Amino acid sequence: MHALELSILLHRALEARVDHLAGLLADPAWQQDPEGLHQVRVGSRRLRSVLDLVRPELYPGFRRQGRRLRELTRALGLTRELDVHSAWLERLAVPGLATGSALEHALEVLEAKRGKARRAMARDLEGLSLKRLPDLLKVPSLPDPFLPGNLAADVWDALDPRLEAAFSPLPGLLEREDPPALHAARIRVKRFRYALEVLGAAFEAPPEARLRQLKELQTALGEHHDLAMLEELLQDLYEGLAARSRARLASGTLELLAYVGEARLGAYERFRIAAAGMPLAAFRTALREGLGLPGEGNP
Incomplete structure (x- = not known):
């Protein structure tokens, strides 16, 4: 048995979040833009949050797409973390701070790490296809009916x-x-x-x-x-x-x-x-x- 009103609410949320993430992924520059990367990562988490609430048996693509979304979130993690670290350090680049050389050195080290992380991220994403993400919205015929709740x-x-x-x-x-x-x-x-x-x-x-x-x-x-x-x-x-x-x-x-x-x-x-x-x-x-x-x- 499936609660009708809750199932409708969750499906509408799923539609909105699938559409939003697909739109973000359609921008070819998102991987190179720290804010774009962040928004894709957040979008993947928000979509996963709906999957945490729906009944898995309602959606034939649940397991496959859920796994791909987890892989997407994971693939972006290190790059996002290093982007944030660089942003924090750049805030310390203020006049009068006596650590200019050390700050510059730390940022150079971080930039090298970011480059390596982005290359690894790109390799991970090459094998991750999300073009069929909208397939998640297909609802099969179910033996158990929807009932008012x-x-x-x-x-x-x-x-x-x-x-x-x-x-x-x-x-x-x-x-x-x-x-x-x-x-x-x-x-x-x-x-x-x-x-x-x-x-x-x-x-x-x-x-x-x-x-x-x-x-x-x-x-x-x-x-x-x-x-x-x-x-x-x-x-x-x-x-x-x-x-x-x-x-x-x-x-x-x-x-x-x-x-x-x-x-x-x-x-x-x-x-x-x-x-x-x-x-x-x-x-x-x-x-x-x-x-x-x-x-x-x-x-």
Whole structure:
């Protein structure tokens, strides 16, 4: 049995996201443009977020296209990460900063890594065909019928476990900075946010305020992860310079590490403020009310 209203909502979301991603991929320059690459990666994740919600048996291309989308997201990951690292370092190229030579050296190292990553990405994408992505929208004849359902209740059943997974780890991260755990939390928050975007059409009014809160939380966690990874890269660079007795460059790289570390702590503090302002019970109640459902414990 398939809930009719929820199935229609999800199919419409699938149509919109397939069309959007296909449009992005049609631009031949997207691979060479950092923003274009980022938008394709986000588009692939948003499309996958719908596939996480639909009934697999409704779509004959579900497994094949889902696998290709995962491969696409994975193929773009390293290049996107290095693009972000370069952008962060370029922000430090300000007058008066005493690390000019070290910054220039770090950017040169990153540029070489980016070139290598883009070549590997291009090779991975050559064997990945997404031209048949619209085939995902074909719906087969099914032995089980579609039946009317309670859209609000069906949407809540889809959202609630994702909400719990996203929010339950947050209190334990407010007092102790744990980069791997914060990165895992970022992934769960992003998945929940994308699910809420998909299902937002079922709300009595679009849940824009809740989505903004999630975006703020996700952004802080994303910046924290990017800066933590950049610190690791700079630490490796410093150790290599020190081992080769490049004292001036090593010293400048240490100064860069200090700036990046300070920015990472700032991102962590923004996460703490955002998470503290979003207690799970209040967020859950707001979502249920937005769906026209009674608060938990109420008749």
